[in-house]
Every structure is written in structure tokens, then in C-alpha cells.
Amino acid sequence: MVHFSKFTLDNGLRVIVHEDVTTPMAVVNVLYDVGARDEDPRQTGFAHLFEHLMFGGSVNIPEYDEPLQMAGGENNAYTTNDLTNYYIELPAENLETAFWLESDRMLSLAFSEKSLEVQRKVVTEEFKEHYINKPYGDVWHKMRELAYSTHPYRWMTIGKELKHIEDAKLEDVKSFFFRHYRPCNAILVVAGKVTHAQVKELAEKWFGDIPSGERYVRNLPVEPVQDKAHFLEIKSKVPLDALYKAYHMPSRIDPKYYAADLVSDVLSGGGSSRLHQALVKEKKLFSNIDCYHFGSLDAGLMAIEGKLVKGVKMKDAEKAIEEELDKLRNELIPERELQKVKNRVESMLAFEDMGLLSRANNLAFYELIGDASDMNTEFAKYEAVTVTDIRDQAQAIFAANNVNTIHYYAGN
Amino acid sequence: MINRRQAPAIKDAVNFDIQLKPLEQFRLDNGIPVYVVRSSEQETLQLELVFPAGSWYESENLVASATNFLMKNGTSKHSALEINEMTEYYGAYLNRNCFHENATYTLHCLSRHIPELLPTLQEVILDPVFPEQELAIFTQNMKQKLAVNLQKSEFVANRHIDKYLFGEFHPYGRVSSMMAYDALQTESLRGFYMQHYTYSNCKIFLAGNLPDNIIPLLNQYFGSTQWNGERHNIRPEMPILPSEEKKYRIFNDENGVQGSIRVARPFPNRYHPDFPKMLVLNTIFGGYFGSRLMSNIREEKGYTYGIHSQLYNFRQAGAVNITTEAGRDVCEKAIAEIYLEMDKLRNEPIPEEELSLVRNFMIGSILGDLDGAFQVIQRWKNLILNDLDENYFYNNIRTIKTISAEELQQLARQYLSPEDFYELIVI
Numbered sequence: 001m002v003h004f005s006k007f008t009l010d011n012g013l014r015v016i017v018h019e020d021v022t023t024p025m026a027v028v029n030v031l032y033d034v035g036a037r038d039e040d041p042r043q044t045g046f047a048h049l050f051e052h053l054m055f056g057g058s059v060n061i062p063e064y065d066e067p068l069q070m071a072g073g074e075n076n077a078y079t080t081n082d083l084t085n086y087y088i089e090l091p092a093e094n095l096e097t098a099f100w101l102e103s104d105r106m107l108s109l110a111f112s113e114k115s116l117e118v119q120r121k122v123v124t125e126e127f128k129e130h131y132i133n134k135p136y137g138d139v140w141h142k143m144r145e146l147a148y149s150t151h152p153y154r155w156m157t158i159g160k161e162l163k164h165i166e167d168a169k170l171e172d173v174k175s176f177f178f179r180h181y182r183p184c185n186a187i188l189v190v191a192g193k194v195t196h197a198q199v200k201e202l203a204e205k206w207f208g209d210i211p212s213g214e215r216y217v218r219n220l221p222v223e224p225v226q227d228k229a230h231f232l233e234i235k236s237k238v239p240l241d242a243l244y245k246a247y248h249m250p251s252r253i254d255p256k257y258y259a260a261d262l263v264s265d266v267l268s269g270g271g272s273s274r275l276h277q278a279l280v281k282e283k284k285l286f287s288n289i290d291c292y293h294f295g296s297l298d299a300g301l302m303a304i305e306g307k308l309v310k311g312v313k314m315k316d317a318e319k320a321i322e323e324e325l326d327k328l329r330n331e332l333i334p335e336r337e338l339q340k341v342k343n344r345v346e347s348m349l350a351f352e353d354m355g356l357l358s359r360a361n362n363l364a365f366y367e368l369i370g371d372a373s374d375m376n377t378e379f380a381k382y383e384a385v386t387v388t389d390i391r392d393q394a395q396a397i398f399a400a401n402n403v404n405t406i407h408y409y410a411g412n
Numbered sequence: 413m414i415n416r417r418q419a420p421a422i423k424d425a426v427n428f429d430i431q432l433k434p435l436e437q438f439r440l441d442n443g444i445p446v447y448v449v450r451s452s453e454q455e456t457l458q459l460e461l462v463f464p465a466g467s468w469y470e471s472e473n474l475v476a477s478a479t480n481f482l483m484k485n486g487t488s489k490h491s492a493l494e495i496n497e498m499t500e501y502y503g504a505y506l507n508r509n510c511f512h513e514n515a516t517y518t519l520h521c522l523s524r525h526i527p528e529l530l531p532t533l534q535e536v537i538l539d540p541v542f543p544e545q546e547l548a549i550f551t552q553n554m555k556q557k558l559a560v561n562l563q564k565s566e567f568v569a570n571r572h573i574d575k576y577l578f579g580e581f582h583p584y585g586r587v588s589s590m591m592a593y594d595a596l597q598t599e600s601l602r603g604f605y606m607q608h609y610t611y612s613n614c615k616i617f618l619a620g621n622l623p624d625n626i627i628p629l630l631n632q633y634f635g636s637t638q639w640n641g642e643r644h645n646i647r648p649e650m651p652i653l654p655s656e657e658k659k660y661r662i663f664n665d666e667n668g669v670q671g672s673i674r675v676a677r678p679f680p681n682r683y684h685p686d687f688p689k690m691l692v693l694n695t696i697f698g699g700y701f702g703s704r705l706m707s708n709i710r711e712e713k714g715y716t717y718g719i720h721s722q723l724y725n726f727r728q729a730g731a732v733n734i735t736t737e738a739g740r741d742v743c744e745k746a747i748a749e750i751y752l753e754m755d756k757l758r759n760e761p762i763p764e765e766e767l768s769l770v771r772n773f774m775i776g777s778i779l780g781d782l783d784g785a786f787q788v789i790q791r792w793k794n795l796i797l798n799d800l801d802e803n804y805f806y807n808n809i810r811t812i813k814t815i816s817a818e819e820l821q822q823l824a825r826q827y828l829s830p831e832d833f834y835e836l837i838v839i
Binding site: 022023024025059060061065066067069070071072073074089090091093094096097099100103104107117118119120121122123124125126128129132133134135136205206209237238239240269270271272277280281284287288307309310336339340343344345346347348350351353354355356 | 414416417419420421422423425428453454455456492493496497500501502503504505520521522549552553556557559560562563564565665667668669670700701702710711712713714715716717737738739768769770772773775776777779780783784786
């Protein structure tokens with residue numbers, strides 16, 4: 001049980017306080033309700049590039065990192081297709097430094113041309129490091145384009161192409177900031193050795209006078225239901241053939257999400273899971289195989305990916321996966337197996353709750369998708385899932401028309 | 413109106429009194445030491461068994477890591493699948509790791525499940541059988557993984573730089589290969605297991621929310637002398653044979669868009685008085701986001717997504733290693749800048765403001781690292797496994813708080829001269 005209290009400033013900034021007297025530290029987490037899905041298709045990668053610029057100095061504070069390090073603090077941030085999250089961890093005695101820094105960059109950035117120029121290059125190198133200069137590094141770019149025709153999930157957070165990042169202009173940076181980085185589009189979580197009264201006072205003092213801004217209303221194109229299987233073949237200079245499949249699945253906020261999530265655990269949660277046991281250990285068709293998803297806030301994708309053992313034919317590997325999916329579609333899983341994946345979730349949630357930073361991140365996330373208090377009732381939603389729900393979700397997700405397949409062949 | 417240009421007052425790190433939470437110690441009936449840090453805030457625990465069974469002790473390449481990996485894949489009573497079922501049913505994670513010196517088995521679970529999980533853990537540790545079939549699958553899959561990794565410039569660069577520093581026959585410089593995987597035999601794994609996973613070699617580290625009867629429970633499953641025992645390891649000394657040649661350029665992929673840069677030199681191990689001082693200098697040089705290297709090569713020039721300098725803390729010998737992946741056309745420029753930053757540290761004293769920032773940052777980060785029983789036991793483990801005590805920890809903190817700019821400049825003069833460094837780019 002994670003205890004917290006909540007209040008909203010006049011400008012619309014939502015504030016959550018989580019008191020924990022057992023730690024000497026404090027965490028200040030600011031979540032902005034904007035991600036790569038909110039980008040213009042001609043300017044993809046912008047939300048993430050923008051995250052980099054948030055460290056390039058704000059209107060009253062030329063250097064963001066230095067004063068924080070001086071106060072014994074560390075920080076980082078991440079951008080996903082759905083949201084952007086910034087966090088600071090520092091000794092609780094120096095909490096006010098974090099308020100000072102975070103509020104000033106919510107008030108306004110310095111909008112420095114030099115910072116934009118350098119961060120364009122840094123992000124270009126990040127793009128190369130993770131998606132170009134790696135074997136199979138391009139596969140998710142291609143898979144997203146194969147699976148989505150309409151919804152902005154069809155590009156990756158890093159962006160569709162390097163050119164979009166290279167072309168970013170300072171005026172775009174400004175308008176993006178004032179559209180999305182306003183108090184009414186943000187959630188502030190303060191956690192650790194802090195008190196409600198102290199946070200209330202500091203929040204009023206530092207964030208209270210920031211203009212509210214206009215609430216961003218998300219109106220994204222809806223992805224039509226996929227009506228036929230999609231297929232792509234890639235030949236590339238990689239050492240092993242690989243098979244990738246992606247299926248549309250319910251969004252993170254859909255009540256059906258919990259059963260869908262457990263489906264992926266049945267298939268691939270640990271050494272005793274079905275895909276690993278059947279296809280790696282028994283049939284020896286794959287050297288590794290995984291099933292996972294991204295927990296996307298709009299309807300997302302569940303992926304199955306594996307590398308084929310040398311000499312195994314793609315169609316044999318694919319058929320073996322189908323056989324496993326058939327079992328899930330046609331038979332009810334044993335109650336004990338369902339209990340196993342529920343126990344796995346219970347344990348995972350307990351380990352997540354151990355870290356102060358993780359608790360702060362999660363409170364912000366749950367507040368974004370509904371209410372921070374849902375964090376404490378999350379496991380009950382998993383507990384309610386039945387073996388029939390698992391079968392129903394397997395049938396819906398692994399339907400013949402719902403699949404996107406990439407055969408990735410080792411070439412020269 | 414508040415003055416937003418004025419930073420709030422801060423408490424300086426030198427004024428933080430950092431205390432390492434004390435450790436409880438027990439001994440099982442067979443002499444296994446158990447080190448314990450309790451906490452009651454969460455419902456979880458961590459149990460780690462450590463054996464001196466790292467690659468240092470193997471006489472054939474990869475035997476240590478293969479033994480460690482495959483102990484979990486079959487006992488005389490249960491198959492690999494059954495063992496996985498028995499741990500995963502309780503939502504537990506049973507991880508194993510093999511390092512240069514030590515090999516470990518670590519159980520993470522909800523505290524209430526520990527009585528059900530200990531019998532399985534006992535089997536894995538006391539009764540592994542190393543089935544042929546499991547070794548065959550392991551070998552095949554590890555070779556496939558290696559084939560993929562060998563296409564990554566960073567993986568190739570990491571292997572080469574360690575080879576230059578320590579020599580390819582030394583455990584710190586030796587690398588995996590298809591041939592070495594093919595040569596693995598279950599007989600050698602069994603032999604290695606018998607020799608090294610003995611109760612007389614075992615140490616147990618325990619943290620989190622523990623049931624009252626945890627020590628009797630551990631005694632029941634691990635406290636007897638009815639397993640592998642009494643073989644004392646001799647820790648053979650290994651000669652380090654560093655490379656003569658200092659500069660290397662390797663083309664791994666003609667179409668690569670980045671180069672993996674490694675610039676490294678040998679450095680004394682953690683027992684040397686310069687080691688704690690070097691931790692501070694290394695932080696300034698390339699050990700945190702505000703470091704000299706990061707500020708110049710990422711934040712000023714945009715040559716890379718990240719650049720880091722790390723201090724190896726292996727038992728026999730250390731090293732300073734600077735790592736970055738940079739754009740293919742700016743690799744040589746990036747290396748020139750690395751040397752330029754060394755020159756600055758040798759020629760100019762570190763400004764007081766920067767030094768004080770780094771002191772505060774390092775102390776703040778230790779304070780954060782000690783948050784929670786799992787983190788505290790980790791610190792203790794590092795001390796105990798290296799035959800050190802808390803004085804070493806407090807001495808490091810004292811060094812961070814008191815080292816002067818002159819001492820750091822002296823250290824830079826001694827250890828940051830470009831001609832002493834190996835230099836590698838893998839494209």
C-alpha cells in the first residue's frame with residue numbers, strides 16, 4: 001500500500017505527495033502529458049528531442065545540472081510514445097533546489113540556438129547507436145509501419161528518420177513548449193522524507209505563479225481494425241534468421257488489458273513459460289524467443305520475436321509458434337498456470353514498490369491514466385482475471401487478420 | 413515575488429554524516445557465514461549464495477560460467493523445467509551470475525514464500541547433474557548469441573581493450589569463442605562444480621524482511637556437511653601480459669556509421685592508496701553527467717550520445733577505461749579531445765567550485781545508493797568479498813570530502829598521460 005495525498009494548484013498543476021520517513025532522500029518527478037504520438041507526422045522525434053532541450057538552461061537559470069549536482073542530486077528523463085517524464089533524486093534537506101529548477105523550466109526555457117544545434121547532433125548519434133549501428137536495429141521502425149496505417153504509433157519515439165531531427169527549428173521548439181509544457185498538462189509528484197505541508201508551501205511558492213496554459217486536447221486519428229494479415233520480408237547483413245510478429249492488443253487503460261498482459265506472461269514470463277519451453281528447450285527451433293508488449297495508452301502491439309537456430313526453416317519455426325497459439329486459443333490454461341502468472345505480477349509489483357523513485361514514477365503514471373490511487377488496486381484487477389478471459393484475449397489478439405509478420409533473413 | 417535567479421540555500425555534502433547500517437552475522441552449523449541486513453518496510457527479501465567460482469579458477473575457457481549457468485538446469489530429482497516451475501510458481505526470481513572472482517545464486521521473493529522456495533534452491537546448489545542435453549542447448553544458443561554480438565562494434569571493442577590491458581590468457585582479458593563453447597564437456601562442469609561449490613567456500617548474504625526462523629531454516633537446507641565440502645581453493649597468481657602496441661584501428665563493419673572508442677590504461681587495484689583518490693579524479697574526468705568529457709564531447713561538440721570514464725575494480729589489477737560510441741567521421745577528433753581533457757587536468761588545478769560540486773554529487777549519490785536493505789547488503793558484500801571492513805568505506809568518504817585540488821593535479825600528472833593509454837576505434 002503506497003500512501004499519498006493530493007492537491008491541485010490554481011493553475012491546474014496536480015500535485016501528489018508521498019511521505020516516507022525511512023529514507024534520507026527526496027524525489028521530485030514531473031510528468032508531462034505529451035509523447036511521440038502527439039507529433040506532426042512531418043516532424044517525428046520531436047518530443048524526445050525536446051526532452052534533451054529541457055536540460056539546456058531555463059529562463060532564469062543558465063545551467064540546469066550544475067546546481068542540482070551541487071545539492072547532491074541526480075536527475076534523468078525519458079520520453080515514450082505516450083508521455084515524457086523528468087525526475088530528480090536528492091538529499092531531502094536540499095528539496096527546495098529541485099523545486100527551483102523544475103519550476104523555472106516549466107515557466108520557460110532559455111531557447112538557446114546553440115543548445116538546439118548540439119542536441120540535434122547528440123540525438124542523431126543516439127539514433128545511430130540504437131537503431132542503425134546494431135544488427136536487427138531497424139526492425140521496429142519497419143514493424144510499426146507495417147502494423148499501423150493511421151495512428152501516430154506508426155513511428156518510433158526516436159523519430160521516423162534522421163532528417164526530421166536535423167530539420168528541427170527553434171520556433172518549433174517554442175511552440176511545442178507552450179502547447180504542452182504547461183501546468184495544466186503536468187503532474188508533480190514529491191516523495192521521500194517530505195511532509196504534505198512542506199510540499200504544499202513549496203509548490204505554491206515555486207509553481208503557483210506559472211500561467212496555467214491551455215489544456216491540450218488529444219484528438220488522434222484512430223487506427224482502423226486490421227482486416228488482413230500483413231507481411232514483410234527483410235534481407236540484411238545479420239548472422240541469424242529472425243522472426244517477428246506483432247498483434248494489435250487492448251490499451252493500458254482498457255479493462256481487457258489485464259488478461260492480455262497475463263497472456264504474454266503465459267507465453268514468455270520466465271524459464272517455465274510456454275514458448276521458451278516448447279520452442280527453445282523441446283523443439284530447439286529458436287535460440288531465444290520472447291513475447292512482450294509496451295503497455296501503450298492507446299491500443300498497442302503485442303510482439304513475439306525469436307532468432308532461429310541455424311538450419312531451421314522459417315516456415316517450420318512459424319508453424320511451431322502457431323501451434324502454441326492454437327493451444328491458447330482452443331484450450332483453457334490450467335488454474336495453476338494462471339495462478340503462477342498472477343503470483344509473478346504480485347511479486348513484480350512488490351519489487352517495484354521498493355524503490356522510492358519507482359513509487360514516485362508510478363504515482364505520476366497512474367494519475368495520468370486515471371487516478372494515483374489505482375496504483376493500490378492494480379493487483380486486484382489481475383486477480384480477477386479468469387482462465388476464460390485468458391482464452392478470450394488469446395482468441396482476440398492472435399486472430400488471423402490481426403497479425404503483422406516480418407521474416408528477417410540473414411543475407412550478405 | 414520570488415527571485416528565481418537566486419538558488420535556494422543548500423546543505424553541503426561534507427556536512428552529511430553517512431553511516432553504513434550495521435550488519436548482523438551468524439554461522440551455520442557447518443561454518444557457512446551468513447551476513448544479514450534486515451528491514452521491515454517491504455514484504456520482500458533477497459538471499460544470495462556466493463562461491464569463489466569465477467573465471468579466475470577455471471583451467472578451460474568458459475567452464476566457470478557454463479557451470480554456474482547450468483547448475484539450475486537439472487538435479488537428480490528434477491528437470492530444468494520443473495525447477496523453473498517450482499520457483500516461478502511463487503513469483504520468485506532465481507538468478508545466477510559468474511564474475512572474474514565469484515559466482516553467485518540469488519533468490520528474490522516475497523518473504524512469505526521463502527519456506528517453499530528453500531528446498532528448490534537447496535537442490536540447485538547441492539545436487540546439480542549437468543545433463544548432456546542441457547549443455548548442448550546452452551552451447552548452441554550461446555554461440556548464436558555470440559554471432560550476433562560480434563556484429564556490434566561496442567562488443568568487439570570491449571573484448572579487445574581488455575585483451576590489450578591484461579593479455580588474452582589472463583582471466584580479465586580472455587574472451588569467449590565458438591571453439592571454446594564447442595570444447596565444453598559436462599565432465600569438466602561436474603569437476604568444476606565439485607571443486608568450487610563447496611560449503612566451506614560458501615558465503616550467504618541476506619537482506620529484507622526476514623521470518624524469525626530464517627537461521628534455523630537456512631541451517632536445515634544449507635547447514636549440514638552432507639554436501640561437497642572441505643576443498644579449499646588455492647587462488648593462483650596470474651601473470652598480466654599487456655600488449656606492446658598501443659594504437660589500434662579495427663574495421664568490423666565497412667558500413668558502420670559509428671566507431672566504438674576505447675582509451676584505457678592499467679591502474680593499481682583497490683588496495684592501493686591512490687585508488688580512492690582516483691575515484692574522485694575519475695568522476696571529474698568522465699564519471700558523471702557534468703564531467704569534463706561529457707561537457708566537452710557531448711554537450712559542447714555533439715560527437716556522441718554519451719562518453720564515460722570508468723575505473724575497473726578487479727581484485728588483482730585495475731584500469732582506467734574511457735568509452736564512447738561516436739559518429740564515424742568524428743572519431744579521431746573525439747580522441748584528440750579526450751587527450752586535451754587529460755592535458756587540462758595535468759596542467760591546471762581543478763577550480764574549487766567544480767571540486768566542491770563533485771564532492772557534493774558523490775556524497776549525495778552514496779546517500780541515495782544506501783537507501784534500502786538490498787543496497788546496504790550490496791556495499792557490505794563488496795567489502796567482505798574483498799577482505800575489507802567498514803573502515804575502507806569511511807576512508808573513501810573521507811577522501812571525497814577532503815582531497816585537495818593539488819593532490820588531484822598530482823594524480824593526473826601521474827596517471828593521465830596520453831602516452832600510457834591504449835587507444836582503439838572499432839568501426
